[in-house]
Amino acid sequence: MNFKEIVELIEKVAELGVGEVEIEQAGTKLRIQGIPTPPAQVMSQFAVAHPMQQAIAPPAAPVPQLPPKTEEPEEAEAGLHIITSPIVGTFYRSANPESDPFITVGDHVSKGKVLCIIEAMKLMNEIESDIDGEIVKIFPQNGQPVEYGEQLFAVRV
C-alpha cells in the first residue's frame, strides 16, 4: 500500500462517514477512524517509521486537562528510509569532541557504515547504517538525548 493509496482511503472514509476501517496486508496494518458528525476528521499524525511498518498514531485520549506531550516525529517524505535509535542514550555526531562527524547531509553511505554514536551508561555504541543510500536529513542535535525508536537519519535509497 503506498502513500497515495492511503490518502485516497482516508478521503473515502471521510466522505462516506464510515466509523472505523482496519486493513491488514502483507505485514502492514492500517486503521482509520472517522468521526460520524460533524464531517469526518482525519488523523493528522502520520509517522513513517520503516518501510516494513506503517502505523497511524492512535486517536488522542479524551483527557482534556493534560498538557501536550513531547514533539511528535517529523513527517517524512515517502520513499525515504528512516533509521531509528535502537537504544536510549545521548546522540553524538562524532567519536569524540575533537574528531569530525562520521557523516554529513549529502554523504553516500553503505550498509554497515558507522553513522553516529549513542552513549549510554558510559558505553559508546556505534550505530551503523542498515541500508545503502544518501543521507538526506539528520534529526537530532549533537549531544541530544534520544529515546528508543527516535528518528536519527533519513536516507534516500
Add this chain to the structure above:
Amino acid sequence: MFSKVLIANRGEIALRIILACKEMGLKTVAVHSEADRDSLHVRYADEDVCIGPAPSRQSYLSISSIIAAAEITGADAIHPGYGFLAENAHFAEIANECRLTFIGPSPEAIRLMGDKAKAREMAKKSGVPILPGSEGPVKTYSDALDVARVIGFPVILKAAAGGGGRGLRICSAEVDLQGAFDTARSEADRAFGSADVYVEKYLERPRHIEIQIFGDHHGRIAALGERECSIQRRHQKLIEESPSPVITEDLRMQMGEAAVKLCKAVNYVNAGTIEFLFQDGQFYFMEMNTRIQVEHPVTEEVTSMDLVKEQIRVASGAHLTAPNGHFRLRGHAMEFRINAEDPVTFAPHPGRIREFHVPGGPGVRVDTAAYRDYVIPPHYDSMIAKLIVRGKDREETLARGRRALDLFIIEGVKTSIPLHRAILDEPRFIRGDISTRFMEEFEW
C-alpha cells in the same frame, strides 16, 4: 529530598507513583514501551522516554534502557513499582552504583528474602512460626521422602527461586511423591533457572493473611496491620480486605511483632509484606515480598497513611511517620481487582474500552490508568483498575462494594466486575467464612 523520580513501571501503579510525586512537588519521568505511548501515566509525567518495543523483556525488564533513561533525564531516584524489576536485586545494585536511589529495600535484603528457602530459614532463626518442612532445598528424592514422612502428608513442593504462585506441586500421598518431585524440579529449573525445591506441610483450608511492614534508615520498623487475601484464583489475588474478619487485636499484635522481628533481622528498609498462612488459630510464615504491593490501598484506607509517599520520604532519609507502639486500624476496607478478562472463563480480553464510567460517592476509591477509548495492549497483565471501598465496618464496606460495582461501567472489553458482584452476594463471603479454597468452590 529527590528532585526527579523515574518510574520504572507502567499502568495503574506508575500513575499511582506519579500522583504521589506530584503531591510532593517532585518531577517525574515515565519510561514506556512503544505499546504504552498513549498511556495515562506517560501523558501525565513531566517527561517520558520510550525505552523499547512492546515485549517486557526488551523494555520494562531492560535494566540498561531504564538506567540510560535516568541518565539522559537527570533523574536521581527510581521507583520500581511492583512486578518487573521491583524485586530484582541486580537492578537495585546497578541503580545504587549509578548514584540513583532505588526506592525500596537494599539489594541484600531483596536477595535474601527473595530466596524462598533462605527466607524460611531467616524466619525460623528469628523465632517466627513456619510450616513444618525441609531445612532448605531437598537435593534428592529420598531426602524429600524422609521429610514428608516426618511432617506428614499432604505436602507441597515449592521452587526455592519461585514466587507469585508458580513452581508449586501438591502431593497428597507417598505413592505420588516421586513423580511430583521430578516434575517440580524440572518446572522450577525452566521457570526460574534453579531446580531447587523444598518440602513443606500443606494446609487444607488456610487463610492468606499478610502484614504490611515499613522500615526506615534509622532502625525503626513498624507493622501496619494485616490484609486478608484469601480470595484468589490460581494464586492470583482477586479481593483483599483489612482488617481480616478472624484476626483479633491479640493476633494482630503477635503477627505484627513476628513480622517486625524478621525484618529487623535483615535490616529491612522501606515497604514490605510478610505473608502468612492462617488455620485453626495458628499462623505460619509463608514468604516475604520486598516491594510495595498491588493491594497497598487497602492498608492506606484503614491507616490513613499514604504508603507511596512514605516510600519516597523514607528513601530520601526521613523518619517513618507511623506512630510508635501498636498500630490500630480504623474502619474496614476492601479492594476488588478489575481485570480485562471473561468473568466466567478468566480468558484475557484485551481491546478498546468503549465506555468507562467510574463510581463515586462516600468511601469509594478507584486506582486506574484506563480511560474511555484506551486500547488495552495484549502484551502485559490484564488488570485495568482497582476498586477500593471503605466503610465503618465490614457490613457497610460490603454494601458500598455492591453499589460501587453496580455503577462501574466498562464496555468494549469483558471484565471481572460481574464476578466480584456475585462474590459479594455469596453467603460464605458475607459471613467472612473463607479460605484460599474459596474460588475453587465458588459457583455462580
